[in-house]
Amino acid sequence: xxxxxxxxxxxxxxxxxxxxxxxxxxxxxxxxxxxxxxxxxxxxxxxxxxxxxxxxxxxxxxxxxxxxxxxxxxxxxxxxxxxxxxxxxxxxxxxxxxxxxxxxxxxxxxxxxxxxxxxxxxxxxxxxxxxxxxxxxxxxxxxxxxxxxxxxx
Numbered sequence: 764x765x766x767x768x769x770x771x772x773x774x775x776x777x778x779x780x781x782x783x784x785x786x787x788x789x790x791x792x793x794x795x796x797x798x799x800x801x802x803x804x805x806x807x808x809x810x811x812x813x814x815x816x817x818x819x820x821x822x823x824x825x826x827x828x829x830x831x832x833x834x835x836x837x838x839x840x841x842x843x844x845x846x847x848x849x850x851x852x853x854x855x856x857x858x859x860x861x862x863x864x865x866x867x868x869x870x871x872x873x874x875x876x877x878x879x880x881x882x883x884x885x886x887x888x889x890x891x892x893x894x895x896x897x898x899x900x901x902x903x904x905x906x907x908x909x910x911x912x913x914x915x916x
Contacts, residue, residue, distance in 0.1 A: 790833065797828035816891045820882045827886030836885060841872040867896045 798808050807821040817823040830836040834845045846868050854860040875889035 790829075793832035794825075794829055797825050797832065801825060801828060814894060816894065817887045823881070823883035823887040823890075825886065826890050827883045830886065830889060836889070840876060841868065841889075843868065843872075863900045867893065867900070870896050 794808075794811055797803070801821065801824055803821050803825050807819065807825060810817055810822040810825060811829070817826060827836070834842055836842070837845075846864070850861055850864040854864070871889060871892035874892040875885055877888060878884065881887065
């Protein structure tokens with residue numbers, strides 16, 4: 764599962780999310796809009812399919828643009844309602860997983876908005892925070908809708 768998917772799960776910044784507002788097609792459309800608006804190269808656009816932290820302003824700004832278009836970032840903070848909607852679309856009513864997603868939300872809602880003075884620091888900080896914190900719970904936070912592996916013979 765790539766980091767963009769994890770991010771969108773977080774609030775996250777998504778994957779096959781049930782809500783039409785956060786569908787894969789909509790996410791991709793927003794990503795393309797951001798690419799065009801920011802004149803991002805294909806090389807920098809590839810950040811959306813990796814687990815990497817952004818390496819330059821173009822990648823950070825692309826992520827920040829996408830988070831804002833998805834509604835994950837509103838009024839200079841992470842939107843708790845959007846986070847909850849996405850988490851429930853992925854994990855249903857699994858209280859343990861939702862609790863862990865809330866922990867990540869709480870940590871990253873503070874961390875991502877520290878003013879570093881860098882251009883598009885929200886994009887960079889949010890990606891880094893979610894990536895770091897999600898690793899702690901990666902096995903627990905596999906989506907419910909993932910297919911079980913076939914038994915090996």
